[in-house]
Amino acid sequence: MGMTIAEKILAAHAGRNEVKPGEYIWCKVDATGGFGLRQLEALGIDEVWNPDRVYMVEDHQAPPPTIEVANQVKEMRRLAKKYKIKNFFEFGRHGILHQLFAENGMFAPGELVAMGDSHSTSGGVFNVCSTNSAMDAVLILVFGELWFRVPESVKVVLNGRLPEWCVGKDVILKVAAELGTDFGLYKSVEYTGPVARQMTLAQRWTISNMGVEVGAKFAIFECDEKTEEFLRGRLDRAYTPVFADPDAQYETVHQFDLSNLTPMVALPGDPGNGRPVPEVKDMHIKVDQAFLGSCTNARLEDLEVAARIMKGRTVHPDVRMLVSPASQAVYRDALKAGWLEVLADAGCVVEHSTCGPCYGGHLGVLGDGEVCISSSNRNFPGRMGSPLAQVLLASPATVAASAIAGEVADPRDYL
Amino acid sequence: MGDTLVFQGKAWVFGDNLDADWQICSLETLAELRAGGVPLTAEELGKVCLQPVDPEFGRKVNLGDFIVAGANAGASVACLDGDPEDPHLIGAASLALKGAGIAAVLCESSNMTFLRNSVHHGLPVVECRALRGRVRQGDELRVDLARGAIQNLTTGESFRFSPYPDFLLDMIRVAGLYPQLKNASGSSGT
Known part of the structure; x- marks a missing residue:
């Protein structure tokens, strides 16, 4: 058999x-x-x-x-x-x-x-x-x-x-x-x-x-x-x-059949809460933090797409964006390619490679009531800090677009 | 003397998704114990076992009793099953249940990390779908691990499950993986 x-x-x-x-x-x-x-x-x-x-x-x-x-x-x-x-x-x-x-x-x-x-x-x-x-x-x-x-x-x-x-x-x-x-x-x-x-x-x-x-x-x-x-x-x-x-x-x-897929965002609580970004966009969900990092989405092409979106733009005044490459090798590649420079110029905090923010450990945990859009993998209460904070999961492009807009945004509006 | 793989005791019944990190051995309780300087042994964890669900559980449970849970027993949304700050404390939920005197966890299905950690701590986790709704709080149960048989002595009903292979039964007989490895490395004479 x-x-x-x-x-x-x-x-x-x-x-x-x-x-x-x-x-x-x-x-x-x-x-x-x-x-x-x-x-x-x-x-x-x-x-x-x-x-x-x-x-x-x-x-x-x-x-x-x-x-x-x-x-x-x-x-x-x-x-x-x-x-x-x-x-x-x-x-x-x-x-x-x-x-x-x-x-x-x-x-x-x-x-x-x-x-x-x-x-x-x-x-x-x-x-x-x-x-x-x-x-x-x-x-x-x-x-x-x-x-x-x-x-x-x-x-x-x-x-x-x-x-x-x-x-x-x-x-x-x-x-x-x-x-x-x-x-x-x-x-x-x-x-x-x-x-x-x-x-x-x-x-x-x-x-x-x-x-x-x-x-x-x-x-x-x-x-x-x-x-x-x-x-x-x-x-x-x-x-x-x-x-x-x-x-x-x-x-x-x-x-x-994925031919008609749109960018997706998982609403807080469970990675299974995924909804199309065009739908969520109309809800005008404000974000306090945007995180581009973790073992899920912090490879060279993830940093590249974020940099392409953010080039010549800046992070929204009410938002801080954290960037942590998946490894030191990715960090060096992104540095040499110029992506880290673009992200820093846009006002991102460029960190070294760490799991820290993704699991609410250190280097950028969330406070009570804060909202984060993250390229990571988990969004249950307390995952990225305060149990009263909320985490949305999305692709690096959606994270970058949302950091600029100050609310959940469609990356296709920025490319 | 009876076979060490036959257990008899009272049922403590819980629902689906009984969570390892937040219910069986809560991370908050672990942090409190640590702050209080309490050693994180099975005995101490047993006293606070299932506290968020039933604060009196550790006091009421008797040696040899069973947990009867629903689907996905030992669920772990946080995927920790232990204390992230303490690499020695892997499978804290299983340790806590053992410390409380639990003979075995009977459930419809289980989280595989919980099942593996439990067996390695010498605590059997038995999956048996037919149990759903057939055991009430306080029923007297008899479990024969090697034969794959559960009897509800209160209702007279019997259930079958597919037994562990011999190497896992042996591990449970000697109370877990670490004692087994200790015996093996001690008897090798090196």
Whole structure:
């Protein structure tokens, strides 16, 4: 019987010809994060299974805002040395883990990755089964293996042709609005179709990243020349892309025609609250803060589209706009391309790469009653600071246009 | 003596989307405990378990009782299931339930991170769709984990679920992943 992409990857890593949804299996894992080294040390285990395949960075609280965090990062450095972790990234060579680790060769098509962070579904953009791990990170660190319950697979077919100025973020907000934020609960969601191929890698990345926002275990794309182009020069190993069999069994197949898509914005409370921007525009929702950052949408082309919109314009007097590139590498590229200059000239706060504002940690949290339009992934109460603040999710272009207008705006009016 | 994988106790019934971060072991409570210098052990977390839903829960629950929840038990909108400030405290909700003396969580479906953290802390989370509406607060239940059987002794009804594989049953027998790894690394003689 035919298998889905996830079933093929899991079977290959379990040393089997076939696996079925619901089965419990042990799989070899190709790479993981360093979350769990402290537990390993507490257990008296002095070696990890493969130090070259462990990746570590402090991104959430980068650089440390408190003494307590500074001491935690000191511990991380010590553990990285003790366990001979080569891929430890110091501030200034850092980034948000999903971006940074990919830049440094963590993912290759057909591989299996589990690491501590809920947005680890991001790696699915590389045709990888990539997911979150928690306590079980210790199992990978010791044995290089982890148990899985084989998930059901769901196929999402993105048909038509994406209109100009609509991007991956608009697609995932549309999908989440139509299917609900639990349609992928413990499922492997596989994205395919003409629009999947049309989108840039960065746009697909947004969709894999928000896999966890629709509950998914994995959020996988097929490998094509755009995937290969990103990976070129970053890998020390060969790989074989994995495609679903023509007769693969999907629990459900969802079809979308995206030819008439408009920019989307998710209203506060849930990423599934997506509405077309032209509709929301008429509600005149004032914003206090605009945030262009996070592992969802802070790659070079995200900064570029914002800069193109903001060139020669300024951030609205009642708004502050924060910009944080996805990694130091993106920061440098955007600097050299001139995008950061344009954004700074427009009156944006250009920060270094950090998760800070997205999760309400530091470097720009929201006060009571404030409204933020954000290129990030979550908008539940309290996510970006005060539980009394409100967060709207949108594409980088919509965020930039809204920062200029001082209220939710349509980017197509500014291009 | 009975099998360590057969449990009998009273049901505490909750609804859908019982949340790990805000209801089972609330992040606000964690912050208060920390500020008060209380050690964040299973025992201490057990005392405040489910406090936002039922402030008396930690006092009323008896050793060996069950949580009976609906769909998406251990839901986690914030995707934390633990304290972001404390990497040692992964699966805080599962620890709190264990500390409160809960023998197992029975539900229609569960958040997979919650299920995995629970099993790794030695707390079984059993998914059984047929349970919906078949258990009332205070019913006496008997759960045979290895055989995949639930009996409601109060109503006389029985339910089946697909049991965990042996390696997870073994992990639950020794009370979790860390004890299991400790035994393994200790007995290897290295």
